[in-house]
Amino acid sequence: MMMADEQAAVAQAAESVPAVSGPIFVEIFLLALLFATAISMIRMRQLFSVAMLSGIYSLLSAAFFVALDAVDVAFTEAAVGAGISTVLILTGVALTAKWEMPVDRERQILPLAIVIVTGGALFYATLDMPAFGEATAPANAYVGQAYIDQTPTDIDVPNIVTAVLASYRGFDTMGEVVVVFTAGLACLLLLGVGAIRGGGRNDDGEH
Amino acid sequence: MGHLILRVTIKLLFAPILLFALYVQFHGDYGPGGGFQAGVIFAAAFILHALGFGLGSCQRVIPPNWLPVGMALGVLIYMGCGFYTMFLGGNFLDYDVIQPDSTHHAGQHIGIVVVEIGVGLAVAATMLQIFYAFAGREPEPMDDAW
Structure with missing residues (x-):
């Protein structure tokens, strides 16, 4: 009789714990790798290695997002963070210095203090956050639940992320596209004069 | 010019990557992905x-002066879909x-596909534009190796 009660209690406890998508040690392993990559990026002085490590950092973040069941975010992180950003940083490194200049100890104190205070505030804020995947969390309860309920009847596409992105919040996505367009325009204005003329090299200052 | 092994690998991978981009573009309704990822x-x-x-060989396929047109066209396709509605x-x-009066929400599906094409075109053109802008500049001569 006691055994059955205990089993029921255990089953109830297991149900009340929010469903974690993967084994917890996978997530801890990925977070540890992210931490190690970040530390080695700070300690590295050769900018080529730092650029490659930032690509590895993005790829690890993408794997972590997959472990959290956020495949769309993971896809974007892998394509943009690990792919394009790394190449753009490398082309930037190719145009500037290859090694980072050492910084005086005195000038490192203020950034360290800012980082520690900000990090502490973020850790303090996580104490108030609901558990991951909790159904009653504000992000899942109100408009998120409405999107999940309404997408089959309103829009009828299987990927709810696309439904939210392109239809429910199409106006936001238009703003994002304009932001991307503006970034390209800014690069064109600042760097790409030769590109308009047909890709010839920029020979400013030779006349 | 890269190493021979790199060049052969890139030649093998080039077409499948483009195909995968198109798959991500048009399969965004059904699986992860969409215009942003496909464009990238x-x-x-x-x-x-x-x-x-x-x-140089890349710019013979996609000339640099096409890219601002592609960037603007992508944004215009998106906004044009909005003004059309x-x-x-x-x-x-x-x-x-x-x-209207469609039981299968065909209007929503058409709108999403058109808008995603605009996003994909704008993002792909912008990314290539930024790369061209950076890579097209002559680097300063460097005294130390990589």
């Missing part, structure tokens, strides 16, 4: 080609009016 993957294929074979009497980006 599409641009990444050409960037990979430029890294292996030099910027307004002319049909709906709200801005209210896709239902494209194909």
